[in-house]
Amino acid sequence: MPTVAMTVNGKAVAGTVEGRTLLVQFLREHLKLTGTHVGCDTSQCGCCTVHLNGTGVKSCTVLALACAGASVVTIEGLADGDTLHPMQEAFREHHGLQCGFCTPGMIMSAVDMVRRKGNDLDAQTIRKQLEGNICRCTGYHNIVLAVQAGAAAMKTAKA
Amino acid sequence: MYDFDYHKPAHRADADTLLGRDNYKPLAGGMSLLPALKLRLNRHDGLVDLGALSDLQGIRRDGDAMVIGAMTTHATVAASDLLQQALSALCVLAEGIGDPLVRNRGTLGGSIANADPGADYPAAVLGLGATVITNRREIAGDAFFTGLFETALHSGEMITAVRFPLPQKAGYAKYRQPASRFAITGVFVAQTVAGVRVAVTGAGPSVFRFAAAEAALTRRFDAAALEGLTLAPEGLNSDIHAGADYRAHCVVEMTRRAVIAAG
Ligand SMILES: Cc1cc2nc3c(=O)[nH]c(=O)nc-3n(C[C@H](O)[C@H](O)[C@H](O)COP(=O)(O)OP(=O)(O)OC[C@H]3O[C@@H](n4cnc5c(N)ncnc54)[C@H](O)[C@@H]3O)c2cc1C
Ligand code: FES
Ligand code: FES
Numbered sequence: 001m002p003t004v005a006m007t008v009n010g011k012a013v014a015g016t017v018e019g020r021t022l023l024v025q026f027l028r029e030h031l032k033l034t035g036t037h038v039g040c041d042t043s044q045c046g047c048c049t050v051h052l053n054g055t056g057v058k059s060c061t062v063l064a065l066a067c068a069g070a071s072v073v074t075i076e077g078l079a080d081g082d083t084l085h086p087m088q089e090a091f092r093e094h095h096g097l098q099c100g101f102c103t104p105g106m107i108m109s110a111v112d113m114v115r116r117k118g119n120d121l122d123a124q125t126i127r128k129q130l131e132g133n134i135c136r137c138t139g140y141h142n143i144v145l146a147v148q149a150g151a152a153a154m155k156t157a158k159a
Numbered sequence: 160m161y162d163f164d165y166h167k168p169a170h171r172a173d174a175d176t177l178l179g180r181d182n183y184k185p186l187a188g189g190m191s192l193l194p195a196l197k198l199r200l201n202r203h204d205g206l207v208d209l210g211a212l213s214d215l216q217g218i219r220r221d222g223d224a225m226v227i228g229a230m231t232t233h234a235t236v237a238a239s240d241l242l243q244q245a246l247s248a249l250c251v252l253a254e255g256i257g258d259p260l261v262r263n264r265g266t267l268g269g270s271i272a273n274a275d276p277g278a279d280y281p282a283a284v285l286g287l288g289a290t291v292i293t294n295r296r297e298i299a300g301d302a303f304f305t306g307l308f309e310t311a312l313h314s315g316e317m318i319t320a321v322r323f324p325l326p327q328k329a330g331y332a333k334y335r336q337p338a339s340r341f342a343i344t345g346v347f348v349a350q351t352v353a354g355v356r357v358a359v360t361g362a363g364p365s366v367f368r369f370a371a372a373e374a375a376l377t378r379r380f381d382a383a384a385l386e387g388l389t390l391a392p393e394g395l396n397s398d399i400h401a402g403a404d405y406r407a408h409c410v411v412e413m414t415r416r417a418v419i420a421a422g
Contacts, residue, residue, distance in 0.1 A: 002165065019165035019206070020196070043194050044338075046260060055263050061193050062264070063186075065165045066208055109260065116234075116259065131340070132258030 006067045008033070009077030017064045023057075024048045026064035027074060035075040035104045039134070046133030049105040049112070050074045056112030058132070075104035078111070086157045087111050087150035096146030098137035109133045110147045111154075119155035121148055160196045164205040171214060171319075175294055177207045178315045185209050185317055187230060187269030190261050215268070215319055218242060223325050225249075226292075229268025229318040237262060248329040248347070248421070252279050255333060257340050268318040271303070274310050274365065276396060277341030279333065281366035286347030286358035287329065290322040307364040326351045328380070330421030332413045333361070336400050343401050344409035348372075348417040350380050357414055362395050362406040372414045382418045385411065 005014040008031060015030040027033045027050070039047030041060050048060040051073040078085035084092065087107050097103040113121070113129045121129075126147045127140065135143060168174040177183055183205040186192055195201050209215055215230035218239050225246055227236065236242060236253035243250050256262055256270075256279050270280040271291065281304055284291065289300040294317045303311050312318070326349040333345030342361030346369070349356045355376040357369040375384045390410045392403035401409070 019163045020160045022193075041197065043190060043261070046258070049260060056260050057264055058260050061189055063165060063189065063193070063206075063208075066167065066186075066189075066210060068167070112263075113259070116238075129259055132260040 002065060004065050004068050006069060007071045009073055015064075019063070019065060021064040022060055023050070023052075023062040023064050023067055023072070024059040026067075027059060027072070033074050033076050037101055037104055039101065039105070044134065045102070045105070046109055047102050047105040049108040049133065051108060051112065054115070056109050056115075073108075075108060078107065085111070086153035087114075087147070090150030090153055091143075091146040094142050094146040094149055096138070096143045102133060102135040102137075106130070106133050106135065106143055106147075107150075110150060113147065114151045114154055119151045121151045123148065160193075161199065161202045163196075163203050165208065166205060167208040167211050169211045171212055171294070174207055174209065174212060174317065175315075177205065178294075178317055180205060183207055183315075185268075185272070187266040187272075188232065188264035189269075190257070190265040191269060191273045191275065209268075209317070220245065221322065225323045225325065226320050227267055227323065228320050230266050233257070233262035233265050233267075233270075234259070236267065245325055246323060246329065248331045248349075249283055249323065251420070252283055252331045252333075252345075252347070255279060255331075255335065255340070267321060271321070272310060272312060272318055274304055274306075274308050275341065276307055276364055277336070277339075277343070277345075277361045279331075279342055279345055279360060282331065282342075282345050282347035282358045282360040283323070284321060284358075285366050285368065286331075286349050286356050287323045287326060288349075288351065288353065288356060289324065291318055292320045292322060293318050304365045309365070324351065328421040330417040330419070332416035332420055334409050334413055344406050344413050346410060346413035346417045348376070348414060348421055350376075350421065355380065357417075359410050359413075362410050364394075364396065369410060369414060372411075376418065380418070380421075382415045385415050385418070388414075 037047040039045035043061040186206040233253040284300040291298040329349040344361045357372040392407040395403040397403040
């Protein structure tokens, strides 16, 4: 079986996989990074969103072998030690979750949104840009508030 | 998903050789192929990931046309300044595909090779009279889509780029399936040196030209010229999202909106 090596959350990792092994399986089953969730496994829900070389992707629809040599960041890699990432902090502050199942994907997707659309996001933009992430609990209201606040906080955090 | 051999060649020549093997298929963004493999709708002995082939990437102007590499993602097309100035209807189309995470991975080449009846890009390829460039030949957009999930591509053939001639005006409008965002009906309208072209996706088994609308818009390129125009529902798609009658109505309405979008 082929082996694959990549960087996950800043650490060099390697493993033996099959051609068909998905990135999400490699993360969850090989590396035991279970923060990345599988909601649908049909590329619809976005619970499995991670950053692949800085870009948000659905890790249930990327092959592990395709990530050889790449840098992957998961929800476990966002915080700085005990200090939450500003987007995580905003979800906590604004109660942007209920059961929390969709939350890792929402947060990874929200950080990708800031990369693409900047720090000043209106509610309409956020709703449109969250189309790839489905939440069955919250009705999105607080998620939108959290993303808006988190995006703004990321600007200050950077400065 | 059945297992397969995975290859990611760094050079075009190696990709060509691998694709010559029996039951080997190109892998682009994987956004259609991997879900199909998971459902075991397909089974391949090998996948040839085109992700390392840098000459399949990018957007450039070539005289009176824009040439877009097969592996260019929907997100890159949507955000391209060059296209925004020269062919903004294509940016609108790409920005409307799926969701941001799908657009980060999905590619132009993968979309047209897949030829999903509800896919957006086929409307632009047919609507602009584009040329599909492969590792073996050039295929006219008019001859590329041959049926439901069917194209003129031969086995082992790989799309390298698409050449879109620049129109005088162009617009795209789609009525999207709200969950998947695929087109229930999408219409690409272009006014070109060779005449007006109207291409319809989502409504039939494969993308097609709407001749009556082309004739009306040739007389006058204005939404009012479509007044009273209808399309017969025979042969159009009918599913849980929309019946053939409804789609026939949508075709005319989306044509009207595409003309308005073209300005
Ligand atoms: C949730 C979701 C929503 C979507 N919504 C839309 C939508 O609204 N509109 C829309 O148009 N599409 C939509 N799509 C499909 C999306 O656009 C896909 O990206 C696209 O159809 C396939 O592109 P890909 O690069 O992912 O190709 P892949 O999935 O990698 O490949 C698709 C097929 O094309 C072949 N192929 C790929 N590249 C080449 C090449 N260069 N030469 C020859 N053959 C090739 C493959 O062998 C395979 O058969 C959606 C997908 C998902 C998952
Ligand atoms: S688990 Fe990947 S999109 Fe739902
Ligand atoms: S918080 Fe439960 S699915 Fe979103």
